[in-house]
Amino acid sequence: MSNTIKMPTRRLVTRRQALAMTGAAAAAPFILRAGRAIAATELVLVNWGGDAIPNFDNAFAKPFEKETGMKVTIDGTGPTDGKIKAMVESKNVTWNVCDADGFTSENLGSKGLLEEIDYSIVDRNKVRPGHAFQYGCCSYIYSYVITYNSSKLKQAPTTLADFWDLEKFPGKRTFWKYMSGALEAALVADGVPVDKLYPLDVDRALKKLEEIKDHIILWESGADSQRFLREGEVSMGLIWHTRSTLLERDTKGEVKWSFNQGLACPSSWVVPKGAKNVKETMQFIAFMQKPELQVELLKSMSNGPANPAGSAMAPADLAKIDPGNEANWKIQIPMDVQWYGKNYNDVLNDYLDFFAS
Amino acid sequence: MATEVAAGTSRRKLLPIGNRQDQVYWLFVLPVLLCLLVFFLLPLFQVFWISLSDPAVGPDNYIKLFDNRAIKRVVLTTLRICTITTVFSVVIGYMIAFTVAIAPPRTRSMLMFAILVPFWMSVLVRAFAWVTLLRSEGVINSFLMSFGAISTPLSMTNNEFGVLVGMVHYMVPYAVLPLLASMDGINPSLIAASRGLGAGPVQSFVKIFMPLTKPGIFAALILVFIMTLGFFVTPIILGGGNTVMIAEYITVQMQQTLRWGLASALATALLVVVLLLIGALSRSMDMRKMLGGG
Numbered sequence: 294m295s296n297t298i299k300m301p302t303r304r305l306v307t308r309r310q311a312l313a314m315t316g317a318a319a320a321a322p323f324i325l326r327a328g329r330a331i332a333a334t335e336l337v338l339v340n341w342g343g344d345a346i347p348n349f350d351n352a353f354a355k356p357f358e359k360e361t362g363m364k365v366t367i368d369g370t371g372p373t374d375g376k377i378k379a380m381v382e383s384k385n386v387t388w389n390v391c392d393a394d395g396f397t398s399e400n401l402g403s404k405g406l407l408e409e410i411d412y413s414i415v416d417r418n419k420v421r422p423g424h425a426f427q428y429g430c431c432s433y434i435y436s437y438v439i440t441y442n443s444s445k446l447k448q449a450p451t452t453l454a455d456f457w458d459l460e461k462f463p464g465k466r467t468f469w470k471y472m473s474g475a476l477e478a479a480l481v482a483d484g485v486p487v488d489k490l491y492p493l494d495v496d497r498a499l500k501k502l503e504e505i506k507d508h509i510i511l512w513e514s515g516a517d518s519q520r521f522l523r524e525g526e527v528s529m530g531l532i533w534h535t536r537s538t539l540l541e542r543d544t545k546g547e548v549k550w551s552f553n554q555g556l557a558c559p560s561s562w563v564v565p566k567g568a569k570n571v572k573e574t575m576q577f578i579a580f581m582q583k584p585e586l587q588v589e590l591l592k593s594m595s596n597g598p599a600n601p602a603g604s605a606m607a608p609a610d611l612a613k614i615d616p617g618n619e620a621n622w623k624i625q626i627p628m629d630v631q632w633y634g635k636n637y638n639d640v641l642n643d644y645l646d647f648f649a650s
Numbered sequence: 651m652a653t654e655v656a657a658g659t660s661r662r663k664l665l666p667i668g669n670r671q672d673q674v675y676w677l678f679v680l681p682v683l684l685c686l687l688v689f690f691l692l693p694l695f696q697v698f699w700i701s702l703s704d705p706a707v708g709p710d711n712y713i714k715l716f717d718n719r720a721i722k723r724v725v726l727t728t729l730r731i732c733t734i735t736t737v738f739s740v741v742i743g744y745m746i747a748f749t750v751a752i753a754p755p756r757t758r759s760m761l762m763f764a765i766l767v768p769f770w771m772s773v774l775v776r777a778f779a780w781v782t783l784l785r786s787e788g789v790i791n792s793f794l795m796s797f798g799a800i801s802t803p804l805s806m807t808n809n810e811f812g813v814l815v816g817m818v819h820y821m822v823p824y825a826v827l828p829l830l831a832s833m834d835g836i837n838p839s840l841i842a843a844s845r846g847l848g849a850g851p852v853q854s855f856v857k858i859f860m861p862l863t864k865p866g867i868f869a870a871l872i873l874v875f876i877m878t879l880g881f882f883v884t885p886i887i888l889g890g891g892n893t894v895m896i897a898e899y900i901t902v903q904m905q906q907t908l909r910w911g912l913a914s915a916l917a918t919a920l921l922v923v924v925l926l927l928i929g930a931l932s933r934s935m936d937m938r939k940m941l942g943g944g
Binding site: 373374375376378404465470471510511512513524525526637638639641642643645646648649650 | 719720723724727785786787807808886890891892893894899902904905906907908909910
């Protein structure tokens, strides 16, 4: 606040130096652009940062460069819907492939913000039925799973309805701030059969959530969900199985979880509209369908292989944490990507307003 | 910076044209002005345009600001939190500023150090520090429970209380600085004269000292209020999803639900409110003085 500016008494930069610097600054973009034109095709994969940068690099980028000579850079910016839209509308698309939610492909694709997936290059048979979307292809499977701190609860919660049983399972609960899983949990607890959840009855779900609203806090980032459970801020939560795996390991089993009634969701590779080198990008997406590469990611990140062949070849210790493993898949609820793609934007606002009121 | 230099030249002459030396100064300022135009004013205008054109051309987004239930709630929450934060920050800030103002030089510099260190610390670090203190198994709750003052942990975070604590803590230094500036400007002999004429210490304070700090109080109130309007990190970390303020709502509409028109309208409205407040502030006092300028 007290940043009084004193005029410099001596000249800090001579005129000639200043001119030289201006000249260099003006020339720099041309020099840099020329350099890029000479280099071979380079692709940019955008994910959510952190450990995902080296792990995606090792699992996908390095093997791809080895095979094709094309370099792939991993950018951890976090491709939110808003950032993808901003980039497409700026007409200067520097991203090739983004690590997005499955329903993002439907949501953004229908708004003309994504390239269609070229299924003459990408193989629709290397993902589960229904996971080859028009504007995205399943990249990996993750799940919102019931996770609890065993030092806070005498018995294990096993169903979504248990979130509503405050006597048996005291303490706060946590759901995702951006909705996935919470409405499904409410409807299951309200007696809707698991196979008749979609289309979600939002009003009914919010009414059911009202019953335990004072006991709910929302996690924003994956790190939040870990913090809440590890520190005992909540006794149970519906969180990403990738984080549950880490929590169980870090707390030496004090935090426990299971796939039962988890919400299994496909993530998807999406390509922003107007991306450069679309054909090479499709080749890269096809390359990432290799089951052995996906098992690598299961090992490093707990991300379930999108390709069922990947799940089939995972060793037993990894199969346990793989949402795509047949035994685990059967006890989970598959997310209806089409419903989310159509309704997410509207319903998310209602959901956030519900908690803010 | 730019305003400082511009103000300096305009003081000498209203329109600095025609004087050779002043033309040279304008040349120095020109790059800054151009940068402001290209990187600040144009994008700002673009935001304004989006608010009128997305999804359709017209004032719909602005009408929504007034008849949408959710937005009304977010605006009211923001105003409530900002008002409470401002009042607490300025009251606490006043007490601190007064202590600093009357302290001997050595103590004063130590006190200033204690005020400025948190002032320079990242808002993220400060929010997480409060989480550590306030959470249900945190420092405060463990301490109170250890000798049985409470049996169940107090709910101090993931709610509005936590947000208020974090925000007041963040804003106190912003209240102290303008208050201290106005207190330092008070001639001590006025107090001495008041005492000499028979007023007690309380009376001297209430009748002489406090009225003289009014411009400082006003500046602190407005400055703190303006800054709290845009709070983002603190409510997210300490609010647990139960306290949504305008800045976070705008972000959700930009990043998640792609309602750019609505987000831009809300941002524009926020900007207008802030500009009006700054206008009120600059009418009542010298901005340069308040911000520590010569």
